[in-house]
Amino acid sequence: MRAAIFMSRCPKSKRDWHLMKTHIVIGAGQAGAHAAVSMRRAGFHGRIILLGDELVHSYERPPLSKSFITELESERIANFFPLSHYLNEKVEVLAGVAAEAIDPAAGAVSLAFGGKIPFDKVILATGSRPRTLSVPGSDRVLTLRTFADAVQIKKAFTSGRKVVCIGAGVIGLELASAAISRGCQATVLEVGDRVMARSLDKAASRTIEAMHRDAGVEFVFGHSVVAVEPNAVVTDVGLRILADVVVAGIGVDRNVALAQSAGLSVGKGVLTDASGRTNIDCVLAAGEVAEFYSEREGAHVVLETSRHAQMHGTLVGQVAAGQELVYDDVPWFWSDQHGANIQVAGSHRAAVSTVYRGDPLSKRFCAYYLNSRSAVVGAFGLNAGRDVSAALRLIRSGIAADPEILADITIMSGKLVSAPRA
Template sequence: MAGMVIVGAGEAGARAAAVLREEGWDGPVTLVGGEVHPPYERPPLSKAALLAEAEPAATTVLDRERAAALGIELVLGIEAAAIDRAARTVFLADGRTLPYSRLLLATGARPRRLTLPGHDRVLYLRRFDDALALRPLLRPGTRLAIIGGGFIGLELAAAGVTRGCAVTLIEALPRILMRGVPAEIAAVIADRHRAAGIDLRTGIGIDRIEPDAVVLADGNRIAADAVIAGIGAVPETALAEAAGLAIDNGIVVDATLATADPTIFAAGDCAACAHPLYAGRRIRLEAWRNAQDQGALAARNMLGRGEAIAAVPWFWSDQYELTLQIAGLADEGRTMVARDLGDGAQLLFHLAADGRLVAASGIGPLGKIAREIRLAEMLIAQRAAPDPGALASPTVRLKTLLAA
């Protein structure tokens, strides 16, 4: 019997499989993953997995026992090789075939890789096994070079310096966190990393990587016992593209996460979704909560619900004792309003030309910003256009703006 097949056993795929059962689907559900590990969370890989004193275990989100209890077949350690859309069949690398009535592609993303001379010496972090390989390098005295000033690079740098490494972080762009993070917040994070002892180099490229050094474009050499790159991710779209599905920085899906083939959906890091909150702008998000939200939405729509995505994009990163949270898309804003929350915490509100709140960025202790960002997220979802003066004033509670 043809059932529901999910290719990609990460956060989005596992969530979709569970929601299919929660929503009453009693037919076959098969979850296919290329890793041997049951589905696990990726955010701890750059944090707890590197910092734990004891050998870490993956933070599993759907273990074999729960999968069996839900009647979900886990096919792990096997890649999906091809899709026959006419026959509604997925071919696995070991020769097996899986017929489907609906197919979800939750194939995720892979690290973007360097191609400069010496690139074969560079390490990356994406999978649990990568974290296990990196852990022994993070020890006192190791000279660690991190290439890339995005979330992963910065979290790796923080883990390295916490474990006693001498860390240099190199970013070719003029500042860290150029993608999606306001300069004001990026500056706070950069200062915190420098205060921790990290040598932060921005606005400089790399010429080559030698056995014991990274050679910069200006000829300077950064001594390094290990080099780790975190320069972004590339969506895993080869399977979809070979099946004739449209690709545009991800698998092209509409607001319901359906591809042009109504029997095939995509969710998570690999999906480029037309988002109604932003006038149908096609967005691909590499974020933990997005994978959960889209996995659940895809499952419901595989069952014919036809729901459009409504979740506000949300990002989060821990940097030492600081938490960064962003709701919405800051680059949609035309004006910015700041709110001082005290104790070094601040919020930045991003308003569109028509005054609508399209994003909010927060930095500071988790307890100071989490609730405020959540309320801002609700305002964004409401398409609210709050008074800028009220947004700026710490004495005006965001909850009152929400009620208005």
């Protein structure tokens, strides 16, 4: 049984507990931590319990595939909030405590180590876990989600070792980059025909692939893994790629078991409206586990980004406190690979044209994706954070932009939003 650590102040007497409403947040990741704190700030005066099954209290995952592995001396964890902040906000943090079941009718959460906590509302923020391969030898494959996973990968990436990264998504590419910076050889094996295909257009994929090849990463496209041997990865066309370390970044599965057994509607994730409410009144869902209705997309969507977890968690916390709000954030994420900063805003999918701000063959440029009305609907930036920030504002505004002005690097990106259309 894992230890439960009770880390914050409780109401003074047992009698007070019964007078107060109790809101439980299940999952102390980015969405859960922000939901708990924002609920308090939005004026909820009752008990807030933040329940997380990891012993390490709520921390940022993005550094785990980047600086945590590349910086030898760094074992630092970046927490969203210091513990004192939870104390100040009177959020009771239970670390190392898994919720085993939610009974909405009885209004109680059962804990894995025994006991029940009564609640008035629950926010499910249980996130995801890495998808795993089901081929012979897949137990040799490392995946990355938690601090403990990152410690294991960091130990494995020692100079001269051959690392095979399965999957050319963000995690696979960041691990290839980290492997190279630790002096390893890196090969990325991808079943599709290009990198980051879910989020980039073909031109941007080529840019990122070229950057990796320049840094010494090798790619094998169009192969899938059929076995992982002690020293090699075997593909469906019989290729054997020598490997001392095999890591997989092949997507995630959302942690929906609690939701399913509680009778919540589940698709790819826990289905919610645009405010994070599920089909059961007293249960909301936030962050990566939620498949929320997006008015922008006119459909239910799932997002796997740090900003989304924070913004969605914050909003759902406010909704749980009684505010009427609708989630309307523009998707945005960043990634760091081989010392370059990559940022993606919105989506290129509805675009009919692309405007480049800067030379797309250079190491610093931004691609703006325009729809048929010349409104910016997405952006890809390489070392061009300010240009992507401008894109976020343009996407939110929905106004038609002048391609010549967008491309004109003599106009500061901060001025692009207000620049008149010719």
